[in-house]
Amino acid sequence: MLEIRDLHKVYGKYHALNGLNMTVRDGALYGFVGPNGAGKTTTIKIMAGLLGADGGSVMIGGEDGLASPARLKKMIGYVPDFFGVYDNLTVSEYMEFFASCYNMDGLVARKRYTALLEQVGLEDRLDFYVDGLSRGMKQRLCLARALIHDPEILILDEPTSGLDPRTRFEFKEILKDLQESGRTIFISSHVLSELSELCTDIGILDQGRLVLEGNIQDILTRVNASNPLVISVYSNREQALNVLKSHPCVQTISLRENEICVRFMGDKQDEAMLLQQLIDAEVLVNGFVRETGSLESVFMQLTEREEERSVLSYEAESGL
Numbered sequence: 001m002l003e004i005r006d007l008h009k010v011y012g013k014y015h016a017l018n019g020l021n022m023t024v025r026d027g028a029l030y031g032f033v034g035p036n037g038a039g040k041t042t043t044i045k046i047m048a049g050l051l052g053a054d055g056g057s058v059m060i061g062g063e064d065g066l067a068s069p070a071r072l073k074k075m076i077g078y079v080p081d082f083f084g085v086y087d088n089l090t091v092s093e094y095m096e097f098f099a100s101c102y103n104m105d106g107l108v109a110r111k112r113y114t115a116l117l118e119q120v121g122l123e124d125r126l127d128f129y130v131d132g133l134s135r136g137m138k139q140r141l142c143l144a145r146a147l148i149h150d151p152e153i154l155i156l157d158e159p160t161s162g163l164d165p166r167t168r169f170e171f172k173e174i175l176k177d178l179q180e181s182g183r184t185i186f187i188s189s190h191v192l193s194e195l196s197e198l199c200t201d202i203g204i205l206d207q208g209r210l211v212l213e214g215n216i217q218d219i220l221t222r223v224n225a226s227n228p229l230v231i232s233v234y235s236n237r238e239q240a241l242n243v244l245k246s247h248p249c250v251q252t253i254s255l256r257e258n259e260i261c262v263r264f265m266g267d268k269q270d271e272a273m274l275l276q277q278l279i280d281a282e283v284l285v286n287g288f289v290r291e292t293g294s295l296e297s298v299f300m301q302l303t304e305r306e307e308e309r310s311v312l313s314y315e316a317e318s319g320l
């Protein structure tokens with residue numbers, strides 16, 4: 001488990017992280033989302049031991065990583081948002097180099113990186129020059145290299161930005177496979193739709209603080225429970241309104257053309273019982289549905305500022 005408590009980072013007078021708290025459970029595929037400038041890269045660099053903090057702790061495996069950046073680097077595999085240039089290195093030389101950084105060489109290193117290259121679909125590129133690989137292949141190579149020392153947590157900063165849709169899809173499939181094999185993965189993006197279909201858990205960062213965190217399904221269930229019930233009645237509308245007015249779970253009632261819109265604070269069983277009450281009161285009901293919410297709407301409510309509307313649409317942003 002990785003636990004961040006009361007993390008602060010100040011650049012000059014600017015408070016980029018302002019008391020960040022976050023918990024990443026073992027085996028999670030955790031999506032770290034926030035608008036541009038929210039502090040995602042700053043957080044990730046601190047987690048990866050590449051940047052100092054101005055307060056707080058990053059507990060991993062029960063120890064505070066900030067007190068021992070070297071230990072943090074061993075426990076974390078980091079895929080940055082850019083890929084450095086490696087002139088005149090083949091894929092196998094590149095992997096050998098990173099293996100040697102973790103004191104692996106010879107057959108041990110070769111076995112390890114061959115297995116990793118197989119995992120990311122680059123097993124047939126051992127003798128290719130890194131420079132000549134496509135952007136998607138470079139990204140997968142970077143992923144293999146970040147796993148060379150078998151880290152507890154894999155951290156990726158905006159890994160799919162700049163990839164075409166097919167390459168993005170393939171990359172996400174690799175991440176899902178890694179998570180299913182037990183790896184804890186932490187991935188950042190400013191495009192929520194990228195993460196909501198991939199991750200098990202999500203944390204929403206805004207202005208250096210986490211404004212929402214939890215299991216994606218739980219969050220969506222909560223969002224839906226606070227959405228209105230939309231009821232269409234074919235006849236006996238007055239009778240339907242009488243039933244609704246006297247129901248303890250009904251908070252507000254508003255009328256749209258042929259629909260009754262009800263703020264209803266009850267669970268699935270309460271909903272079913274309300275429907276039964278309407279039928280018993282001889283109301284002919286031809287529509288009874290909870291309006292569905294989305295993570296996007298939650299995100300907008302929590303971070304709403306005009307300039308962040310781009311978060312809702314990757315297509316709009318990438319011009320696809």
Ligand SMILES: Nc1ncnc2c1ncn2[C@@H]1O[C@H](COP(=O)(O)OP(=O)(O)OP(=O)(O)O)[C@@H](O)[C@H]1O
Pocket residue numbers: 011012014016034035036037038039040041042043190
């Ligand atoms: N070295 C630095 N010096 C001064 N300010 C910085 C520095 N690095 C980041 N910042 C500021 O700190 C804030 C958080 O930056 P950070 O890069 O962590 O955000 P982010 O969420 O990763 O943004 P993006 O999605 O645009 O990459 C921003 O306002 C940024 O301008």
